[in-house]
Each structure stands twice: as C-alpha cells, then as structure tokens.
Amino acid sequence: MNDKTLNIEEVQCLVWYGLTTRQIKSIDLDAFDKLYDENTVDFDAWLEKAERLFDKEYKLGIRILSIQDVEYPQSLRAIGDDAPALIHLLGDISLLQPTDSVAIIGARASDRDGLSAAYTLGKRYADEGKVVVSGLALGCDRAAHEGCLDGGGKTIAVVASGLDVTHPAENKPLQSRILANGGLLLAEQHLGVKANPTRLIARNRLQAALSAEVILAQCPEHSGSMHTMRFARKYHKKSYAVAFSKAAEINGGNRLLIESEQATPIKLC
Incomplete structure (x- = not known):
C-alpha cells in the first residue's frame, strides 16, 4: 500500500457515494480529496459512520479488505465490476x-x-x-x-x-x-x-x-x-x-x- 492508497473507510464512503468497483479501484487520495471537497457534509457523515462500523468489526476479529489492497483475492478481482469493493472476513484468510x-x-x-x-x-x-x-x-x-x-x-x-x-x-x-x-x-x-x-x-x-x-x-x-x-x-x-x-x-x-x-x-x- 502506498501513501496514495485509500483506507477502508474512504473506500466505503465511495461505495455509499455510488461509484462502481472499477472506479473505486483507480481512485487515489488526490481524487478522493477532490470529491470530498465537493461533498464535504455527506463525506464527513459517511466517514464517521464507516469508522464506527469498522471499529466494531475489528473488536469482533473481522478483517476488511478493499479492492485497493494487495491481499484482496485475485479470484474476485478478476470479475471486474462484479467484484465487491470491500469484503469482510472472519477466520483463516x-x-x-x-x-x-x-x-x-x-x-x-x-x-x-x-x-x-x-x-x-x-x-x-x-x-x-x-x-x-x-x-x-x-x-x-x-x-x-x-x-x-x-x-x-x-x-x-x-x-x-x-x-x-x-x-x-x-x-x-x-x-x-x-x-x-x-x-x-x-x-x-x-x-x-x-x-x-x-x-x-x-x-x-x-x-x-x-x-x-x-x-x-x-x-x-x-x-x-x-x-x-x-x-x-x-x-x-x-x-x-x-x-x-x-x-x-x-x-x-x-x-x-x-x-x-x-x-x-x-x-x-
């Protein structure tokens, strides 16, 4: 992951914004910041909601991977826009x-x-x-x-x-x-x-x-x-x-x- 890669809360925000997985896959931090500046109120609410949700998941031992993570399974990545932007995992990944x-x-x-x-x-x-x-x-x-x-x-x-x-x-x-x-x-x-x-x-x-x-x-x-x-x-x-x-x-x-x-x-x- 590089410093331009989005975190999972930012990816979830883009899901709620309505972008496709293919679009989310190619968005870096600069592009995210531009969207954020254009939709600050909605993005702030979504980011806060995602942070609360994912904190609960971490406490349950759930791992979350986004389409931008190198560990995201290739078998799902291969199906393009049919792939979920985020997957939630419990157990042996x-x-x-x-x-x-x-x-x-x-x-x-x-x-x-x-x-x-x-x-x-x-x-x-x-x-x-x-x-x-x-x-x-x-x-x-x-x-x-x-x-x-x-x-x-x-x-x-x-x-x-x-x-x-x-x-x-x-x-x-x-x-x-x-x-x-x-x-x-x-x-x-x-x-x-x-x-x-x-x-x-x-x-x-x-x-x-x-x-x-x-x-x-x-x-x-x-x-x-x-x-x-x-x-x-x-x-x-x-x-x-x-x-x-x-x-x-x-x-x-x-x-x-x-x-x-x-x-x-x-x-x-």
Whole structure:
C-alpha cells in the first residue's frame, strides 16, 4: 500500500457515494480529496459512520479488505465490476489464496438424494485437500459444509448478511464449527445488514468467483442455485451437475443444465 492508497473507510464512503468497483479501484487520495471537497457534509457523515462500523468489526476479529489492497483475492478481482469493493472476513484468510477451490451448491428444500450428494461431494473434495465453498444455507449448502468438515477439510461460507447475523439462525452451530475448524466466513455486507433475496443472489456470484469448479448437487429449474450456475458460466468456471437416475421436479435444474450441455454430469452411484 502506498501513501496514495485509500483506507477502508474512504473506500466505503465511495461505495455509499455510488461509484462502481472499477472506479473505486483507480481512485487515489488526490481524487478522493477532490470529491470530498465537493461533498464535504455527506463525506464527513459517511466517514464517521464507516469508522464506527469498522471499529466494531475489528473488536469482533473481522478483517476488511478493499479492492485497493494487495491481499484482496485475485479470484474476485478478476470479475471486474462484479467484484465487491470491500469484503469482510472472519477466520483463516489464507483460504482466499489461489487454490483449486470447489463450490458445492443446491436447493434449501432438497430431498434425501440431493443432501446425500452434497455431503458426499463435500467429503470427497475435503479428502482431496480442496477448499469447499458454499453459502451456509439450509439443505445442500449445509450438507456440503458438513461433509467437508467431517472429511477434515477447510470450507468457506459466503454469506448474504453482515458477519454479526447468521442466516438462517439454525446454522449458528455450523457457522461456529466452520470457524473452529480453520474455515472462513466471507461477506460483502457490513455489520447489521440482514440477508434478503437481492443479497442472496449477489452472494451467489461470489461463490462462483471464488471457485475453480462449481457443482450443482440438486435443485429444481427455478432456484437461486441456477443463478450461481449462470455466474459460473459467465466467469468461465468449470460447471458440473449431479446426474440422478430418476427424474423429479426437485432435480429439474440438474437435468436442464446437463441436457443443454451447460454442465458436465457427475454420477455418484
């Protein structure tokens, strides 16, 4: 970091001002000062708010990286304006270094076969030493995280809220287990922000970006997991879907992706 690089409070101020990540990436202290002089009242309020928020995060052990930091993960930097200007991290940030991470995703309301697929894949990739990425949701996400942990692996949970909020609340013990076993929580939201449908979809792009491969365990044709698979194709990630022997509405998304050759089938039995 040089003396022209912005601190995280200044970057957050630019986010609230409405600049894109690409714009924020190229703004130095001189350009920031010019904007500050033109919007002093707003910038003073934003900077004070950011300082209060981030001080609370530091006390909770949360690390914050901006797009201008050298430690900001290249996997996120590579997606351009889709990258968050700031990320909030709790746990082992070394898991963000270049790896062959695998995202395992799927529907919250999966059946027994879907949950088994997610768990089996999570454990398999943990056994291979790969980092498993998922979204800390119920259903397939939870099964993938648990399979990874049971296999002695490390897992990254990408969440759609601030790191002081567990969504859903039922996964609080799983979140604690992830951290206790050397994993990582990642959010683009600051403290106090709750998950909503828009943020959950936005969360999906980060799962795809962080991973070399994205695997759909199970979902119907209309599911948030299909957003993640679209992001995987947009970012040129290897896309896979579990192939089920029996067609059902709950695995319709898998069939659609496989039959349209948008994902390579994986057979688990």
